[in-house]
Amino acid sequence: MEIFLKLDSMNAEKKEKMRQIRDEIFNLTGSPLYKERTKNKVFPVIGEGSHDAAIMFVGEAPGKNEAATGRPFCGASGKILDELLASVNIPRESVYITNIVKDRPTGNRDPLPNEIEIYAPFLERQIDIMQPKVIATLGRFSMNYIIDSFCPDEFAEPISRAHGKEFKGETSYGEVIVLPLYHPAVAVYNNNMKETLKQDFKLLKKFT
Ligand code: URA
Numbered sequence: 001m002e003i004f005l006k007l008d009s010m011n012a013e014k015k016e017k018m019r020q021i022r023d024e025i026f027n028l029t030g031s032p033l034y035k036e037r038t039k040n041k042v043f044p045v046i047g048e049g050s051h052d053a054a055i056m057f058v059g060e061a062p063g064k065n066e067a068a069t070g071r072p073f074c075g076a077s078g079k080i081l082d083e084l085l086a087s088v089n090i091p092r093e094s095v096y097i098t099n100i101v102k103d104r105p106t107g108n109r110d111p112l113p114n115e116i117e118i119y120a121p122f123l124e125r126q127i128d129i130m131q132p133k134v135i136a137t138l139g140r141f142s143m144n145y146i147i148d149s150f151c152p153d154e155f156a157e158p159i160s161r162a163h164g165k166e167f168k169g170e171t172s173y174g175e176v177i178v179l180p181l182y183h184p185a186v187a188v189y190n191n192n193m194k195e196t197l198k199q200d201f202k203l204l205k206k207f208t
Pocket of ligand 1: 066071072078099138
């Protein structure tokens with residue numbers, strides 16, 4: 001009985017901390033992307049999935065569909081991500097999916113260094129709260145950020161060399177594995193890349 005009460009209060013605390021992050025991002029008037037968000041009447045994308053997930057995916061920033069719905073990876077890249085997850089029988093609801101930058105950079109451009117700087121502390125708090133076993137980065141921006149932050153002894157390699165390799169990282173809650181993956185967008189028109197991604201996704205199975 002006592003253990004269930006303890007788990008309940010831990011879950012409530014987690015939920016509250018996540019809600020706080022969401023509220024702070026919704027009110028992030030100091031971000032240069034906040035103006036765009038309100039002008040275009042779109043949403044920030046906080047993240048989606050299980051707060052108890054062992055696997056956390058970190059993409060770059062929301063695209064048009066994501067900003068319109070407030071959901072990560074729900075457009076063309078999301079379709080590929082769903083296919084990759086299905087190929088290794090990992091239900092989308094069992095993982096957590098988020099981005100470094102939580103608002104859409106205007107016109108689908110790459111996120112700027114100052115935008116990463118503004119939004120990354122929210123990602124770091126999400127990681128701290130959820131304590132995933134593995135952080136699977138999607139694309140080079142999230143790979144560079146996560147490796148720099150959590151794997152201080154690693155040298156940044158190009159994604160063509162780093163993808164599908166496991167890096168050991170250190171967090172406030174202990175060890176985390178960082179697994180760099182290509183961004184699913186690379187496979188939208190390229191079947192060879194989809195095969196490479198499928199091979200790399202097999203590495204996630206052991207964390208489920
Ligand atoms: N690309 C990303 O990096 N993130 C999304 O949420 C969608 C597309």
